[in-house]
Structures are given as C-alpha cells and as structure tokens.
Amino acid sequence: MTTSAQEYLKKVLMSPVYDVAVNSEFVHLDKFSAVLGNDVWLKREDQQPVKSFKLRGAYNKISHLDEASLEAGIITASAGNHAQGIAYCASRKNIQATIVMPETTPDIKVEAVRNFGGNNVNVVLHGTSFDQASQESKRLAALHGYTMIPPFDDPDVIAGQGTIAKEMLEQNPNLDVVFIAVGGGGLAAGMSVYLKQLKPSIKIVAVESSESACLQAALKAGEPTPLPFVGIFADGVAVKTIGTETFRLCQQYVDEVITVNNDELCTAIKDIFDDTRVIAEPAGALSVAAMRKYAKQNEVTGKVFGGVLCGANINFHTLRYVSERCELGEQKEAVFAVKIPEKKGAFKHFCELLGGKIITEFNYRFASDKEAHIFVGVKLRRGQEEFAELMRTLSASNYPCLDMSDNEMAKLHVRYMVGGRPPALLNEHLFSFEFPEQPGALMTFLKTLGERWNITLFHYRNHGAAEGLVLAGFDFPDTERADFEAHLEQLGYQYAEETENPAYKFFLSDVNGIFN
Structure with missing residues (x-):
C-alpha cells in the first residue's frame, strides 16, 4: 500500500x-x-x-519492528555508513544484527562496525561488491529468518x-x-x-x-x-x-x-x-x-x-x-599538454610565454631530435578566461597545446607516467580498470588474461576506496580483439578502452598525431 x-x-x-x-x-x-x-x-x-545521517533511518525502522522481528535478529548489507548506523542501533537496542560487507571493504570501516556493535553484531565478509554482499544477506535472511533492514527503500x-x-x-x-x-x-x-x-x-x-x-x-x-x-x-x-x-x-x-x-x-x-x-x-x-x-x-x-x-x-x-x-574543480588550476621544438632556447622561450604564472606541475620528456613533450599545471587567478588567453598565446607562438583539465585518464595516470614511449611499433591497446582492493587481485587479473597477450604498460592508482584504478596496455593484433574482450568479460571488472585518448597518444603511444 x-x-x-x-x-x-x-x-x-x-x-x-x-x-x-x-x-x-x-x-x-x-x-x-x-x-x-x-x-x-x-x-x-x-x-x-x-x-x-544513516543512523536516523536505521533507528526509525528498527523502532517500528514488532517483538518477534526483533527477537529473530536483523540483517543488512552495507559497506559504509548504513552498516555503522545498524551496528550502533543494535547495541543500543540490545538486539542481534548480522551485517554483510564486501571482502573489499577497507579494514577501517569493518572495525568501525565491530566497535559500534560490540557483541551484538556479527560481521560477514562476502563477495567483492555490494551486489554480491546484498545477495548473501538475502540468502541468510531467508535461511535464518532474520529481519531485513533496507538502506533506503522503506x-x-x-x-x-x-x-x-x-x-x-x-x-x-x-x-x-x-x-x-x-x-x-x-x-x-x-x-x-x-x-x-x-x-x-x-x-x-x-x-x-x-x-x-x-x-x-x-x-x-x-x-x-x-x-x-x-x-x-x-x-x-x-x-x-x-x-x-x-x-x-x-x-x-x-x-x-x-x-x-x-x-x-x-x-x-x-x-x-x-x-x-x-x-x-x-x-x-x-x-x-x-x-x-x-x-x-x-x-x-x-x-x-x-x-x-x-x-x-x-x-x-x-x-x-x-x-x-x-x-581543478575550483578552476584555480589547469593542466595541459604542449609540444615544443627540441632546439636551444625553446624551453626558455616557452617558460617566458607563461608570463610569470605559478607552475604547479611540470613534466618534461625528450621525444625525438625534433620535439619535446611537456605536461604542465598552472595556477589561475581569473579561471577559464585566463587559461583561454594562455592557450591562444602559446598557439600563436607555434607551441601546439591541448587542454587536459577534463581528461580523467591524464589526471589519474598519465601525469605520473609522462615520458615512456615504446622503442618499437606495437599493436598496443590501452584499457582502464576498476581493480578490487583485495589479496590476490592482481594475480587473478593476470591468470584470467593468461600468457597469450603481452602487458606493455601498467599503472595502479589508489584513492582510498575499496577499489583502485589501473591503466594497462596490451599488445595484440586486431584479429584477436574478440578473444581478448571475451577474457575481459570473464574477468568481471569494470573497464573501458582508452586507446584513442589524446593524453595517451601524446605522451605514451608510438603514434604521435593528435595535433596533425
């Protein structure tokens, strides 16, 4: 109703x-x-x-349960704040709670749930995602007659x-x-x-x-x-x-x-x-x-x-x-790629064109006897208007440049990898992955792919979540793409192809044509 x-x-x-x-x-x-x-x-x-705030909804729901439901014990699935709210409520109400959390949940969150719940809470670690933990909570609820406490839809x-x-x-x-x-x-x-x-x-x-x-x-x-x-x-x-x-x-x-x-x-x-x-x-x-x-x-x-x-x-x-x-979010900083000629005085001239701006990041790499590639970060006082002026100035002085401020791959990975080009032509294909933070995750990744394809590039980035971010390159001919993608689907990780990303082409690939 x-x-x-x-x-x-x-x-x-x-x-x-x-x-x-x-x-x-x-x-x-x-x-x-x-x-x-x-x-x-x-x-x-x-x-x-x-x-x-999750404590509010959890307690209100528990407070409306009848004695039989409370006596049966409660259960939920959560990797975060809802779990802590349920644990706290279970302790205060002196009822038993089972909380199913993914195995990838950071230890700090698991320990917080246990600390809030004490002897009233049983933490079950199951699966590598919330969906898997949720399915397990439903299985346990049906098996033991536990009362389910939804995180939001109630x-x-x-x-x-x-x-x-x-x-x-x-x-x-x-x-x-x-x-x-x-x-x-x-x-x-x-x-x-x-x-x-x-x-x-x-x-x-x-x-x-x-x-x-x-x-x-x-x-x-x-x-x-x-x-x-x-x-x-x-x-x-x-x-x-x-x-x-x-x-x-x-x-x-x-x-x-x-x-x-x-x-x-x-x-x-x-x-x-x-x-x-x-x-x-x-x-x-x-x-x-x-x-x-x-x-x-x-x-x-x-x-x-x-x-x-x-x-x-x-x-x-x-x-x-x-x-x-x-x-970057405040538009007080911008990052961009720029190509400069590999000749005496070019580097100094480029810096002069920046007009005294505060440089927040500067990655320089010799690319050939004709040109060098630079990844630059600058402070902005007037936001995008100021950055647009700088880009026009550089382009007018024959320094081709490309705005990377909204390029997620460039900000997550490439800025830490500038300078690596393969010595020979490869059939390289680049993919980004969300990689679970758990023992053996890398080995699972490698075993699933097997030894058929050579890994040509690998960069891992962790920003404190249950999953890290990986950028990986693979050497395979186009005729094997279907087989390769079948292995990726078997792996079960979220992924996206990045081969056409301009940050990759400019700094890391053996194809250099993004300004052509």
Missing part, C-alpha cells in the same frame, strides 16, 4: 530518532557565502555518533531521514533552495516530502555524483533503471538503481537534479573545511558542490541555501587525491 504524503509527515513528526541521534547544528558558512553571494547554511550530520527509513528537514526548517525557516545528496534516494525522498508540505515554495535540488546518477537515469526512463556501472570515489552514493518508493517521492517533490564530478566534489570538501575545519567524505560534500555549480549556472545571488553534510567517514588516504584535485 502506498504511503501518503500526510502519513509521511506524521511519521517524521513522531519518529523516535532522538533516542540515539542528536539535533545537529545548522551552521552558517561565512567564507563560502561570501564567495557565492548567497546565504549558505550547512546541516552538520557529521555530528551524529556514527558520523553520518517508508520508515525514509521518514527517519526526513527528520533532518524538520530540524532545518526549525533552525532556519527562511530557506529558499535546499540541496540534497542522492544515492539510493532515502535522504532526498524523506526531506523533500516533508519540506514541500510545510513550505511548498522551497526549491528542492537533488544532487548526484556524475558517476552514479541513478535518479537522473530513472527520471529519463520514467522508472528506476540500473546503471551499467558506478564510480568508486563517492562511495557513499555509489548506487546502481534508485529505490522504487524513493523514486516515486523524488519524482513528485524534487524540482531539479544536478550532477557534479570528482573535481567539483574535491573542491567542496575544501570549501567545507575552510569554514568548519571538518573533513567531509566525498558523498557528504555533494550538496556544497552543487551550490557552487547552481549559483554560477543560474547567476543566482541573495538567496538562502541549505545543504546537508551527510557524512564524514572519509578514508585518510583519500585526502591525497582530494588535495590534488580540488583546485
């Missing part, structure tokens, strides 16, 4: 979440407000005992998350636009159904990672539809398919959907840190990333913005990646 808007309102108002959750602060971001020209407020859900879970909206309106009733992160949609559904009933004039902007935009895909299709794959950086919202009930509510109450990329998320993490000294996890920074984009695209000023810092469970090693990428 469909839960009505009025029933959701009642569920939110009557929710017992404050048995475990705190009424988190709704803080004003002074510096960010000045940058945007809008009044920006941020709901600090990092202040919850488990450092995320009216009680949705209502628990909606308590955030209730607090926000009480703390600042003057909100004009509210930005809400979307993974499975529980937070956006719960908040929007509440806000639109209490203050219909509020504009609701749902925010997704561009690598996991399941709401946008569902709106386009008219129903929840699975994404072929999701990115791993904003792992807190890495959901392939939005929930059925969450989609119904978002479709009705959300006014607009914005997607943001990883660079924009890194910038938002820095924006939050600059004002609060809190380090948000990537998914937790989605609303702030969207505020910057929304204000710029719509030329909006003088409005009251509200957002949710929905989690701060960040892996420490992710900070290296965030630091590298945040200024």
Whole structure:
C-alpha cells in the first residue's frame, strides 16, 4: 500500500530518532557565502555518533519492528555508513544484527562496525561488491529468518531521514533552495516530502555524483533503471538503481537534479573545511558542490541555501587525491599538454610565454631530435578566461597545446607516467580498470588474461576506496580483439578502452598525431 504524503509527515513528526541521534547544528558558512553571494547554511550530520545521517533511518525502522522481528535478529548489507548506523542501533537496542560487507571493504570501516556493535553484531565478509554482499544477506535472511533492514527503500527509513528537514526548517525557516545528496534516494525522498508540505515554495535540488546518477537515469526512463556501472570515489552514493518508493517521492517533490564530478566534489570538501575545519567524505560534500555549480549556472545571488553534510567517514588516504584535485574543480588550476621544438632556447622561450604564472606541475620528456613533450599545471587567478588567453598565446607562438583539465585518464595516470614511449611499433591497446582492493587481485587479473597477450604498460592508482584504478596496455593484433574482450568479460571488472585518448597518444603511444 502506498504511503501518503500526510502519513509521511506524521511519521517524521513522531519518529523516535532522538533516542540515539542528536539535533545537529545548522551552521552558517561565512567564507563560502561570501564567495557565492548567497546565504549558505550547512546541516552538520557529521555530528551524529556514527558520523553520518544513516543512523536516523536505521533507528526509525528498527523502532517500528514488532517483538518477534526483533527477537529473530536483523540483517543488512552495507559497506559504509548504513552498516555503522545498524551496528550502533543494535547495541543500543540490545538486539542481534548480522551485517554483510564486501571482502573489499577497507579494514577501517569493518572495525568501525565491530566497535559500534560490540557483541551484538556479527560481521560477514562476502563477495567483492555490494551486489554480491546484498545477495548473501538475502540468502541468510531467508535461511535464518532474520529481519531485513533496507538502506533506503522503506517508508520508515525514509521518514527517519526526513527528520533532518524538520530540524532545518526549525533552525532556519527562511530557506529558499535546499540541496540534497542522492544515492539510493532515502535522504532526498524523506526531506523533500516533508519540506514541500510545510513550505511548498522551497526549491528542492537533488544532487548526484556524475558517476552514479541513478535518479537522473530513472527520471529519463520514467522508472528506476540500473546503471551499467558506478564510480568508486563517492562511495557513499555509489548506487546502481534508485529505490522504487524513493523514486516515486523524488519524482513528485524534487524540482531539479544536478550532477557534479570528482573535481567539483574535491573542491567542496575544501570549501567545507575552510569554514568548519571538518573533513567531509566525498558523498557528504555533494550538496556544497552543487551550490557552487547552481549559483554560477543560474547567476543566482541573495538567496538562502541549505545543504546537508551527510557524512564524514572519509578514508585518510583519500585526502591525497582530494588535495590534488580540488583546485581543478575550483578552476584555480589547469593542466595541459604542449609540444615544443627540441632546439636551444625553446624551453626558455616557452617558460617566458607563461608570463610569470605559478607552475604547479611540470613534466618534461625528450621525444625525438625534433620535439619535446611537456605536461604542465598552472595556477589561475581569473579561471577559464585566463587559461583561454594562455592557450591562444602559446598557439600563436607555434607551441601546439591541448587542454587536459577534463581528461580523467591524464589526471589519474598519465601525469605520473609522462615520458615512456615504446622503442618499437606495437599493436598496443590501452584499457582502464576498476581493480578490487583485495589479496590476490592482481594475480587473478593476470591468470584470467593468461600468457597469450603481452602487458606493455601498467599503472595502479589508489584513492582510498575499496577499489583502485589501473591503466594497462596490451599488445595484440586486431584479429584477436574478440578473444581478448571475451577474457575481459570473464574477468568481471569494470573497464573501458582508452586507446584513442589524446593524453595517451601524446605522451605514451608510438603514434604521435593528435595535433596533425
């Protein structure tokens, strides 16, 4: 039976979440407000005992279970914040919980779940992905009669998350636009159904990672539809398919959907840190990333913005990646490739053309007796306008250049590999992979491919998630492509071909024709 808007309102108002959750602060971001020209407020859900909002929905759902369901024990599948929320609730309610997590889950998250749950929680590590862990949780629930606690697609879970909206309106009733992160949609559904009933004039902007935009895909299709794959950086919202009930509510109450990329998320993490000294996890920074984009695209000023810092469970090693990428997201840095003649004075002349700009990165490689290739990063004071001027100046002086600021492969891999060209012509084909962080993963990769194809290039990049990023080159003739792709499908990793990527062609391949 469909839960009505009025029933959701009642569920939110009557929710017992404050048995475990705190009424988190709704803080004003002074510096960010000045940058945007809008009044920006941020709901600090990092202040919850488990450092995320997930505690609210988990506790509300558990609190509505009957004694028989509680006695049977509860179960869920999660690799992150939902798992920690369930563990905390199980300890407080003194019930038994089984939490299935992928074997690839970082140890820090597994230990956090065990610490929150204590003797009330049994952690089961199964599979290499959330989908595999979820299937195992369903099998165990059927086998043992456990009560399933969904992470988002459940009216009680949705209502628990909606308590955030209730607090926000009480703390600042003057909100004009509210930005809400979307993974499975529980937070956006719960908040929007509440806000639109209490203050219909509020504009609701749902925010997704561009690598996991399941709401946008569902709106386009008219129903929840699975994404072929999701990115791993904003792992807190890495959901392939939005929930059925969450989609119904978002479709009705959300006014607009914005997607943001990883660079924009890194910038938002820095924006939050600059004002609060809190380090948000990537998914937790989605609303702030969207505020910057929304204000710029719509030329909006003088409005009251509200957002949710929905989690701060960040892996420490992710900070290296965030630091590298945040200024690209702010458009305070640009990276580009440039070809210079290999002759005396050319290098000096090129540096003079940069006009005193601060150089953030400089990779130089002798390419032949006629030319050299350079990967350059520069600081920008005036954003894209300044960079466009620089590109025109270089091109006019016969220094062909190529903007790499939006080239993900260049930023993840090639900038660390500049300078390697094969000594002889190869039938080289380049592929990127998402590589699970688990013992034996590399050996599995190599065994599956076998010894039929020579690996000509390999670069691994870890940014603190359950999966790393690999760039690999293989030498095989076109006649063997079908066999090679069959092996890749057998491997089961997410992959994409990068052979035509201009960063590869310019710096690493034996074909040099991107400016021709």
